[in-house]
Amino acid sequence: MNHYPIWKNALIVFFLFISALYALPNIYGSDLAIQISGTGDYVVQDQDVKNIKDSLEANEIDYKSMGLVDRRIMIRFEDSQSQLSSKTLLKNTLSRNYVVALNLAPSVPQWLSNVGGKAMSLGLDLRGGVHFLLEVDMEAVVTIAIDRYYNELRTVLREDRLYKSIRKEGNLLVVSFKTENLKTEAKKLIKDKLSDLNIVEGSETDLQLSLKISSDAQSAAKSSALKQNITTLRNRVNELGVAEPIIQRQGSERIVVQLPGVQDTARAKEILGAVATLEFRLVDEKNDLQTAVQSGKIPVGSKLYKFKSGEPLLLKTAVIVTGENIVDAASSVDQDNSPMVSITLDNAGGRTMLDTTKEFLHHRMAVVYIENKVETIVEDGNTVKKRSKTQDIINAATIQGTFSNRFQITGLDSAREARNLALLLRAGSLSAPIEIIEERTIGPSLGADNIQKGLISVLVGFSLVLFFMGWRYRVFGLVANLALTLNLVTIVSILSMLQATLTLPGIAGIVLTVGMAVDANVLIFERIKEELQLNKNIQKAISAGYAKALLTIADANITTLIASLVLFSFGTGPVKGFAVTLSIGIITSMFTAIVLSRAVINLIYGGSKSEELSI
Amino acid sequence: MSLRSFKLPTIDFVNKRKYALVFSALLLIVSIISLGLQGLKLGIDFTGGTLIEVGYQQTADLEDIRTKLVSANFTGTNVQYFGSDTEVLIHLEPQSISSAKLSTSIIQMLGEGIDVRRVEFVGPKVGEELTNDGGLALLYALIGILIYVAFRFEYRFALGSITALIHDVIITLGVFSILQIEFDLTVLAAILAVIGYSLNDTIVVFDRIRENFLSTRHIEPVPIVNDALNQTLTRTIMTSLTTLIVLLALFYLGGEVIHSFAGALIIGVVIGTYSSIFVASSMILALGISKEDMLPSEKEKKEIDARP
Numbered sequence: 001m002n003h004y005p006i007w008k009n010a011l012i013v014f015f016l017f018i019s020a021l022y023a024l025p026n027i028y029g030s031d032l033a034i035q036i037s038g039t040g041d042y043v044v045q046d047q048d049v050k051n052i053k054d055s056l057e058a059n060e061i062d063y064k065s066m067g068l069v070d071r072r073i074m075i076r077f078e079d080s081q082s083q084l085s086s087k088t089l090l091k092n093t094l095s096r097n098y099v100v101a102l103n104l105a106p107s108v109p110q111w112l113s114n115v116g117g118k119a120m121s122l123g124l125d126l127r128g129g130v131h132f133l134l135e136v137d138m139e140a141v142v143t144i145a146i147d148r149y150y151n152e153l154r155t156v157l158r159e160d161r162l163y164k165s166i167r168k169e170g171n172l173l174v175v176s177f178k179t180e181n182l183k184t185e186a187k188k189l190i191k192d193k194l195s196d197l198n199i200v201e202g203s204e205t206d207l208q209l210s211l212k213i214s215s216d217a218q219s220a221a222k223s224s225a226l227k228q229n230i231t232t233l234r235n236r237v238n239e240l241g242v243a244e245p246i247i248q249r250q251g252s253e254r255i256v257v258q259l260p261g262v263q264d265t266a267r268a269k270e271i272l273g274a275v276a277t278l279e280f281r282l283v284d285e286k287n288d289l290q291t292a293v294q295s296g297k298i299p300v301g302s303k304l305y306k307f308k309s310g311e312p313l314l315l316k317t318a319v320i321v322t323g324e325n326i327v328d329a330a331s332s333v334d335q336d337n338s339p340m341v342s343i344t345l346d347n348a349g350g351r352t353m354l355d356t357t358k359e360f361l362h363h364r365m366a367v368v369y370i371e372n373k374v375e376t377i378v379e380d381g382n383t384v385k386k387r388s389k390t391q392d393i394i395n396a397a398t399i400q401g402t403f404s405n406r407f408q409i410t411g412l413d414s415a416r417e418a419r420n421l422a423l424l425l426r427a428g429s430l431s432a433p434i435e436i437i438e439e440r441t442i443g444p445s446l447g448a449d450n451i452q453k454g455l456i457s458v459l460v461g462f463s464l465v466l467f468f469m470g471w472r473y474r475v476f477g478l479v480a481n482l483a484l485t486l487n488l489v490t491i492v493s494i495l496s497m498l499q500a501t502l503t504l505p506g507i508a509g510i511v512l513t514v515g516m517a518v519d520a521n522v523l524i525f526e527r528i529k530e531e532l533q534l535n536k537n538i539q540k541a542i543s544a545g546y547a548k549a550l551l552t553i554a555d556a557n558i559t560t561l562i563a564s565l566v567l568f569s570f571g572t573g574p575v576k577g578f579a580v581t582l583s584i585g586i587i588t589s590m591f592t593a594i595v596l597s598r599a600v601i602n603l604i605y606g607g608s609k610s611e612e613l614s615i
Numbered sequence: 616m617s618l619r620s621f622k623l624p625t626i627d628f629v630n631k632r633k634y635a636l637v638f639s640a641l642l643l644i645v646s647i648i649s650l651g652l653q654g655l656k657l658g659i660d661f662t663g664g665t666l667i668e669v670g671y672q673q674t675a676d677l678e679d680i681r682t683k684l685v686s687a688n689f690t691g692t693n694v695q696y697f698g699s700d701t702e703v704l705i706h707l708e709p710q711s712i713s714s715a716k717l718s719t720s721i722i723q724m725l726g727e728g729i730d731v732r733r734v735e736f737v738g739p740k741v742g743e744e745l746t747n748d749g750g751l752a753l754l755y756a757l758i759g760i761l762i763y764v765a766f767r768f769e770y771r772f773a774l775g776s777i778t779a780l781i782h783d784v785i786i787t788l789g790v791f792s793i794l795q796i797e798f799d800l801t802v803l804a805a806i807l808a809v810i811g812y813s814l815n816d817t818i819v820v821f822d823r824i825r826e827n828f829l830s831t832r833h834i835e836p837v838p839i840v841n842d843a844l845n846q847t848l849t850r851t852i853m854t855s856l857t858t859l860i861v862l863l864a865l866f867y868l869g870g871e872v873i874h875s876f877a878g879a880l881i882i883g884v885v886i887g888t889y890s891s892i893f894v895a896s897s898m899i900l901a902l903g904i905s906k907e908d909m910l911p912s913e914k915e916k917k918e919i920d921a922r923p
Contacts, residue, residue, distance in 0.1 A: 125872075130734075133741065265734065269719065437738035439718065445670065446732040446872075453870035460868055461861030468857060505801055508873055511865050512808060512880070515858035516815070522853045523819065530846065552822040555767055556815040562759045563811035567804060570752035575804040582808065 002539055002606040004599050012599050015591075016486060023493035025108040025117040031064060031076040032083045033105035034090065035243045042097040044073050055093055061086050074105050095310060102261060103243035120495045123503030123577060124440070126454070128447035129260040130268060133438035134233070138253050141225040145213055146171060148327050149197060151347040153211070155405075156193050162186040169210070172200060176208040183207065222252065224328070229434055230255055255434070265441050280321045281305075282356070283364035283396055284314040305368060308392045315366050315393070320356050323370075325349025331415070339415040340408040350405025357402040366396040367409070454507040461511050462488070469518060473525050475614035479600045480521035480593070487517050487585070487592040494584050503577035513585025519556070520593035524549040525615055538605060538613050546598055553594065561586050628844045628892060629837050629900065635893035639782060646789020655792050658799030659735060661749070663742035665707040665717050668697055670730035675703045683724055689717075698871045702732070709739050749803045753784070756810055764814075768821055769908055775898035776817045779890040783813045787883045791875075801876040809883025812858070816851060816891035823847050824896070828909040836904055840896050848892075855888040 004012075036052070038044050049068050052075070056063060063086070064076040077083040083102065090100045104127070106119040124131055150168055153175070157163045162185055164176045177183040187209070190197055196217035203210035213221075226249055233255060237245045246258040262268050284302040291297075293312050298304050302314045328344040345353060356365075369392045397409055442450075466484065469477040491510055495502060528545030536544065564586065567579035605613065659666050669675075677694050680703060684692045691708030707717065718734045737745075757777060765773035787809060791798050823843035831839065862884065866877035 135738075265719070269716065435738075436736070438741050439734060439736040441718075441731070441734035443730060443732040445730055446668070449870060450872065453868060453873075457861075457864045457868040457873075461864030464860045464864065465857050468860065472853065504869075504873060505804065505876070508801075508865060508869070508876060511861045512858070515861040516812070516854070518857045519815065519850075519854040522850050522857075526847075526850045526853075548826075552819055555822060556818045559760055559763055559814045559818055560811035562763055563756045563807055563814070566752055566756040566759060567807050570748050570755065571800075571804065575800055575807075578801075578804045578808070582811075 002542055002602045004602055009599055012596060016489075016596075019486070019490040019493040021112075021115070021493070022117055022497050023489045025106065025112055025119040025496060026492055028107050028109070028119070030104040030106045030119070032080055033077065033103045034075045034083060034087055035099075035101050035103040035105075036073040036075070036090065036094070037071060037099050037101075038097055043071050044068065044098070048098075049073055052090065052094075055089065056086060059085075059089055061089065074103070076105055076107070097308065099238045101243040104261075116497075118496055118499060120492065120502045121499060122451070123501045123506070124258060124260060124447075125442050125504045126447050126451045126502065127260055128442050128444035129258065130262050130265045130442075131438075131440040132257040132259075132268075132436050133250070134229075134255040134257060134434045135437045136222075136226055136229055136253050136255070136434050138222050138225070141222050142171060142213075142218060144327075145218065145221040146173070148346065149173065149194065149211075149213060152194060153190070153197065155347065156189060157186055160185070160189075162189070164207075171212060172203075173197070173211040174208065175211065178207070180206055183209065219252075226253065226255065233257060233434075254437075261444075265439070269436065279319050279323070279368045279370060280353075281315040281317075281319055281366050281368060282360055283366050284316050285363060287314055289314050305366070305391060305393050308394065313366065313393055313396060315368070320365070321345060321349040321352055325352075333415065334408070342406065342408050345405040345407075347405065353407065354402060354404035357399050357407075361399055361402065364396050364398050366393050368392065369394050450504050454504055458507060458511055458514075462514055465514060465518060469521070473521075473615055475604065476521075476525050476528075476601070479597050479604070480518060480525070482600060483521065483592040483597040484514065484517055486596060487589050488514065490588040490592065491581065491585050494588065495581070500580055501577065502581075505575070505578035506581045509578045509581030510585060513582060513589060516560070517585065517589035517593055520549075520553045520589060521597060523553055524594070524597070528613070528615060532613065532615075538608070538610060541613070542601060542605060546594070550594065553590070557586050557590055624845050624848055626845060626848070627841060629841045629896070632893060632897040632900075635897065639890075639894060642786050642789070643782065646785050646792065649789055649792040650785075653792060653795070655788065655798040656795045657746075658797045658802075659706070659737045659742070660800040661742050661746045661798070663709045663737045663739035665705075665721075665737075666733070666735040667705040667707075667718055667721060667731070668733035669703050669705070669722075669725060670732050671701045671703065672728060674700045677703065680705065680725065684721070687720075687724060689721075745800065749800070752803070752807060753810075756807055757781075760810070760814055764818070764821075768825065769904075771899050771902040771904050771908070772821050774902060775895045776814060776821070778898045779817050779887075779895040780810050780813060782890050782894050783809060783883060783886045786886050787879060790882050791879065796875050796878065799875070801873070802879045805876045805879035805883065808880060809887055812880075812884055813887030813890060816854070816887055817895045819850065820844060820847050820891055820896060821899075824899070824904075825909055828906050834906050836900055836906075840900060844892055844896060851888060851892065855884060858884050 036044060036048070046068060049066060052073065053066060056075075061082050062078065063082065064078055066073065066075045068074075075086065077086070087100060087102060090098075094100060108117055108119060146168060150166065150173055153173060154163075154166055157166070157175070162177065162182050164178050166173060166175050168174075175186065177186065183206075187199070190199075190211070196214050197211040198214045200210040200212050230247055230249060234245075234247050237247060237257065237259065242259045242262055244260055246256065248256055250256045259268060284299065287299040287302060289312065292299065292302075292304060292314055299314070301317055303317050304312055305315050306312050325345045325348065326343060327346050330342045332340060332342060334340050370390070395409060462484075466481045469480050469484075471477065473480060488510070491513065495506075500506075524545055527549045528541050531541035531544045531548075532538070561583060564579045564582040567575055568583065571579055675696070677696070680694050681692070684694070684705070689707060693706040695704050695706075696702065697704035705721065707721075718736055722729070722731055722734075757780060760780070761773050761777050764776050784806060787806060788798075790796075791802065796802075820843055823846055824840055827839045827843050827846075828836075831842075859881065862877050862881050865873055866881060869877055
């Protein structure tokens with residue numbers, strides 16, 4: 001008799017239930033939606049939801065639902081007409097604290113989302129969008145670091161007039177001295193204060209030595225440059241209004257930027273390459289702000305600036321230092337545990353800052369963020385490039401003491417704000433150029449085509465296989481078909497649970513899995529037939545068939561798994577997508593084709609005294 | 616229904632191996648000559664360059680597009696219909712200034728009313744890296760499989776399966792070279808999948824050969840291999856057929872983007888099926904497999920006894 005113990009059957013049923021549950025979100029479609037989130041520090045609140053509701057209702061725009069989830073407001077619409085008109089409306093009415101982006105929101109029922117059910121995310125090739133691979137110019141990063149250390153070295157050694165000359169030679173700093181004593185003293189000082197500089201072995205002569213940046217410091221500079229650029233890019237992508245962008249580092253010098261649904265790639269390219277700077281200015285404290293704002297008369301030597309929130313402030317026109325002078329910025333806390341940002345300026349900036357802070361102690365100084373943007377717009381049928389400049393005050397604080405190239409900005413509200421400011425400052429000092437080295441754009445029409453064609457080929461291929469198996473193996477064939485169908489469900493549910501991205505090659509992987517998953521059942525069934533041929537009774541034939549085929553199936557699948565794991569680790573983009581679904585498919589097919597099909601066969605024939613199998 | 620009546624086929628595969636040898640050698644020679652002379656038509660994934668797919672409302676005027684490209688001083692361009700005559704594929708070799716901006720300027724030049732379906736730009740450096748990574752992937756896959764099979768079976772089986780795999784890969788690449796079908800990243804993925812598939816087939820046959828060596832009184836390797844091939848023949852054909860069915864569905868219905876991917880797999884599955892019957896088993900016979908080689912070590916024996 002062939003029986004599975006009850007616990008085993010229960011486990012199988014439980015497993016299938018979970019699979020079906022988590023595959024379920026994929027059968028619901030998605031709603032046209034607008035997603036609103038806060039930029040930088042700002043977090044959207046319930047009040048915003050109310051305001052947006054009022055504003056949409058005032059303009060008689062219909063929407064399906066609106067809600068605040070995960071710090072994002074999601075507004076769903078019935079048709080694209082109202083989606084687009086609300087986007088225009090909200091973009092114009094909401095301040096720049098908000099990112100307004102078009103999105104497709106999966107319409108998974110609440111109870112399903114509550115248990116964590118999510119639909120698979122579709123790759124760019126299926127939903128349309130653009131993929132950029134950007135490369136940071138690391139040679140430039142090293143050159144910049146050399147310049148910085150050159151200046152620091154001079155500053156450190158100048159105090160006691162230790163050196164005769166310092167010059168840059170490629171990636172080396174060559175220092176010469178008047179006497180050997182001075183050299184010894186300098187070496188000690190460098191060891192103490194500039195531990196990132198190492199003496200090049202064998203370069204030292206009586207009155208000269210060569211220094212190089214330690215490899216640790218070099219990779220730190222490179223890694224910092226990469227992080228800065230990612231931050232800058234993220235801010236810029238926010239400006240583009242993209243829902244669910246992906247911006248992540250790839251390797252040591254590259255950044256992947258994926259913008260789903262973005263059609264205007266020309267604009268995306270311009271924005272990603274835009275140049276932004278910072279300026280430090282003194283606050284004009286002599287003239288009254290209210291008068292200036294109300295009368296519109298701006299005092300000579302001053303200029304009206306605004307905070308990001310819109311609050312105005314009068315600043316002096318003379319710039320103390322600009323973002324080009326910032327070489328580094330980091331957030332931390334001071335002795336009182338209040339947040340601060342440490343800034344490092346270059347030499348020239350340091351000197352100006354020292355002079356200014358001496359003169360204007362206890363006055364206020366503001367940090368202004370300036371960005372130059374280029375937008376291509378269509379005007380009277382012609383495409384015109386529109387250049388615009390935004391200037392926002394990101395901070396205005398009182399100068400507490402004199403400082404030069406290293407100073408702290410305190411008086412910040414929170415540690416988070418300090419972190420953001422430091423990031424912003426570093427982002428502003430984006431000095432390593434980036435270049436787009438790979439672009440893959442899929443238009444919306446091709447994306448839709450790909451989904452449709454992918455689905456049709458899966459369905460047709462799948463149905464043909466079902467038919468073929470049913471014809472060849474009768475009842476056993478139908479059991480194999482059940483296993484195959486549940487295999488498909490399991491693959492979909494695992495992809496959904498992992499939130500893996502489904503791409504066209506991924507669909508091809510699923511299709512191939514369907515073809516190969518039947519192999520396990522074919523092996524088993526052919527084996528059962530052989531056993532029947534040897535005049536075994538049906539129960540013995542079934543159990544011998546499964547047992548003998550098992551090892552073959554395991555061997556065959558493991559070797560295929562090896563190949564697909566290699567694909568996964570070496571592949572990029574499309575190849576990876578294929579490898580993921582193929583690997584998952586191989587594993588799930590082992591379960592459905594062996595364990596599940598056996599359970600069903602047991603149910604049908606397990607207690608049967610019949611002499612014949614329908615195989 | 617003769618297919619349903621159960622009777623093991625008794626085809627003398629082993630005796631036909633000399634024909635198979637000639638056939639395989641012929642295919643390999645033609646493939647290698649073609650690969651040597653005209654090579655593969657590498658896609659921009661490997662060469663770098665720009666690819667733009669645009670859709671027009673009406674039939675596209677290829678000459679007009681070519682003239683525009685020439686007058687804008689683009690070199691090494693290739694303009695062709697893609698799928699239908701309203702869709703055009705423009706392929707640019709890496710230009711003197713190779714940047715992502717090229718595609719933007721070309722799209723602007725083509726004018727209004729076109730539907731940009733796909734843009735791919737691959738910088739020359741990236742192309743080089745992808746080529747290296749692709750080659751490495753192939754190599755590592757082969758090594759990984761070699762180790763696994765040597766560990767699970769015996770070194771002669773490992774050599775036999777690797778020979779069959781190299782045979783399959785060279786012939787599949789050869790077909791791509793002879794027909795000058797574009798070879799891109801997805802085709803590389805397909806070739807790797809073919810390795811997995813073909814191996815799957817070979818392993819099933821090897822498994823049966825091992826089993827037969829252990830379970831029958833025969834000592835002669837030739838009838839044992841012949842029996843194993845016949846016993847697994849129905850399964851080999853069934854699995855190949857089901858896989859081919861879905862691949863044909865992909866090939867005809869999956870769209871242009873997946874076309875060469877499905878094509879590579881179809882060629883690979885056919886060649887892989889053939890090689891697992893004729894090439895791999897001939898190889899282990901030629902290497903002199905015998906019953907003694909199959910006797911399991913004490914540890915394995917216990918495992919086999921413990922099987923249900």
